[in-house]
Amino acid sequence: MTDINVGTIARYCKPSTLDEQGKSTGSSFQLRLPNEKYLSVHLLDYFNQALERNNVSEVKNEMQRKGFSFKKTGVFVTLDIEKSKHYVAELISETISYKELGLPHCGLFHNNDDLLISELLAQCVNGHYSVTQI
Amino acid sequence: MTSLAIADAGCFEASVVMMKMADKNKDYHFSSVNNHLIFEGRCDVFSLPFAVANNISSPDQDELNDGEQNYISDKHRFIKELENLKHLEGILNFPKNYFFENNQRIVKRLNTLINAYDENIGASLESLKSMLIFLITLKINFKHPVITLNENGTFQINWKQNNLNLVTLRFKENNSVDYVIFKPSQYTKNPIVLNGNMNIFDFIEQSHGLGIVYLIQGLNR
Numbered sequence: 001m002t003d004i005n006v007g008t009i010a011r012y013c014k015p016s017t018l019d020e021q022g023k024s025t026g027s028s029f030q031l032r033l034p035n036e037k038y039l040s041v042h043l044l045d046y047f048n049q050a051l052e053r054n055n056v057s058e059v060k061n062e063m064q065r066k067g068f069s070f071k072k073t074g075v076f077v078t079l080d081i082e083k084s085k086h087y088v089a090e091l092i093s094e095t096i097s098y099k100e101l102g103l104p105h106c107g108l109f110h111n112n113d114d115l116l117i118s119e120l121l122a123q124c125v126n127g128h129y130s131v132t133q134i
Numbered sequence: 135m136t137s138l139a140i141a142d143a144g145c146f147e148a149s150v151v152m153m154k155m156a157d158k159n160k161d162y163h164f165s166s167v168n169n170h171l172i173f174e175g176r177c178d179v180f181s182l183p184f185a186v187a188n189n190i191s192s193p194d195q196d197e198l199n200d201g202e203q204n205y206i207s208d209k210h211r212f213i214k215e216l217e218n219l220k221h222l223e224g225i226l227n228f229p230k231n232y233f234f235e236n237n238q239r240i241v242k243r244l245n246t247l248i249n250a251y252d253e254n255i256g257a258s259l260e261s262l263k264s265m266l267i268f269l270i271t272l273k274i275n276f277k278h279p280v281i282t283l284n285e286n287g288t289f290q291i292n293w294k295q296n297n298l299n300l301v302t303l304r305f306k307e308n309n310s311v312d313y314v315i316f317k318p319s320q321y322t323k324n325p326i327v328l329n330g331n332m333n334i335f336d337f338i339e340q341s342h343g344l345g346i347v348y349l350i351q352g353l354n355r
Contacts, residue, residue, distance in 0.1 A: 015250040016283035020243065026302055026314075027282035027290050032253070034286075073250065091324055115304050115312045116329045123297045 001099040004106060007045040007081050008052065008126075009098065010059045015073040024077045024125055029118035038099070038107030039121075044078065046104035052078060052127055057134040062104060070131045078127040088120050096121075209271050216263050222248065225262055232270045239278055240269070247283040258287040260307035265289045267309060268334045277352040293349045298325040301346050309334045315346055 017027035029039060042062065044055035056076045064070075081098050088096050088110075096110040096117065110117050212232060219225045226244055233240060244262070251257050269276065269291075279291040284304065294300035297316070304312040311334050316325040328344065341347055 014252075014285060016247045017285065019280045019282065025280060025282050025290075025292065027284045030284050030286065032285040071250070071252070092327055113312075113314075113329050115302065116314050116327070119300075119302050119314050119316075 001101065001107075004043060004081060004098040004100060005085075007043055008055075008078050009041040009081060009106060009108070010044055010056050010076045010078050010129075011039065011041045012059075012063065012068075012070070012131075013075050013077055015071050018073070018075060022073065022075060022130070023128060024075060024122055026115065026119040026122045028077065029121040031114055038101075038109045041079075041098070041106050041108050042104045043098075043100075043106050044104075053129060053134060056127075056129045059104065060131065060134055072132055074131045076127075076129040076131065076134065077125045078129075079121065079124045080126060084121060084124040087124050088117065091120060092116065212270060213267055216267060219263075220259075222257070222259060222262075225259060225266070229266055229270065240281065243281050247281065247289075251283050251287075253285055253287060255287050257283055258289070258307065261288040261305045264305040264307065264309050264311065264334055265291065265303075268303070268305065268311065268338070271335070272338060272350070274347065274351045276350050279350075293346075295349060299349065301349055303337075305334070306331075311337055313337060315344060317345065 011028070013024045013028035017025060017030075019025050031039065042059040044052060044059065047055045047058040049055045049058065056078065059076065060070070085096055085098075088094055092112070094110070094112050094117075096108060096112075099107050099109060101107045108121075216225070216228055219228060226241065226248070229244075230238065230241055248257060265281075277293060279293050282290045282292075284290055288304055288306060290302065290304045292300060292302045294302075298318055300314075300316050302314045306312065310331060312331050313329060315328040317328070319326050332340070341350070
């Protein structure tokens with residue numbers, strides 16, 4: 001699997017993982033099952049649109065094509081790959097990695113405490129896009 | 135002399151009586167609702183919350199007074215009641231009788247989360263019970279936390295002042311909790327990071343020593 005070291009990724013956050021204002025939390029970045037190896041994300045740069053919103057919209061279309069169904073109150077969030085890797089390294093001296101899984105699909109991999117990493121990733125969120133607004 | 139309710143302890147009420155109001159240092163006197171003395175002393179007014187925290191944590195079994203004994207017996211009673219509940223609806227209704235008015239919002243929030251959750255594995259009733267036992271036995275009137283339901287079915291709560299000052303708890307079965315604590319450091323711009331797993335009652339007792347009570351504690355009833 002090829003590492004991705006620069007760019008922006010989007011992740012879909014389910015409604016029960018959002019706070020009461022509809023913003024992502026650490027819950028939005030947790031592995032679903034103990035044996036899962038990565039968090040599922042999509043590389044926005046793959047679509048090469050000028051506006052981030054349009055790239056996120058392309059991710060939504062891509063996921064829908066593959067049969068994913070969205071909840072109206074779900075949101076997409078975006079993170080900068082380089083900044084998130086740097087932030088985790090700076091605060092806890094650990095590494096996370098983004099790897100290609102058949103672009104635009106990517107995986108966010110780490111071998112650390114899921115709760116701790118998820119909290120740090122939640123702090124790296126740049127953009128919020130409601131599913132109904134893209 | 136002014137009486138000021140500053141803390142709720144679930145099953146006993148603590149009130150502080152302040153004297154010598156012109157003086158920076160205050161005498162304090164904590165009593166249960168039946169007026170039995172729990173503890174008293176003297177400290178700087180800014181240290182009062184810490185004095186309270188230190189005194190209501192880890193009670194010595196040999197020195198328990200009526201208020202504390204009532205609290206502990208009530209705690210065991212509602213833990214047993216909750217453990218006997220087998221259905222989600224009953225568990226969701228349970229905290230209505232135990233939370234103070236400003237914490238009733240939690241009941242509404244839990245219902246919202248359950249309705250929003252659509253994973254095949256189902257929400258963990260054991261995690262929900264652990265969270266409710268934690269909140270009910272917390273011994274302080276807490277600020278409304280951010281409550282979320284993880285994709286794996288476990289419930290999570292978070293109290294946060296800012297990115298470098300927060301506590302996040304993920305509740306599991308058998309009254310176990312995963313925790314992440316960020317605290318400001320006096321020596322570096324990066325926070326102190328604490329994480330691990332503990333029994334919820336150990337966590338409640340350790341939370342005073344960890345210095346996170348101020349993040350959790352609310353002043354309004």
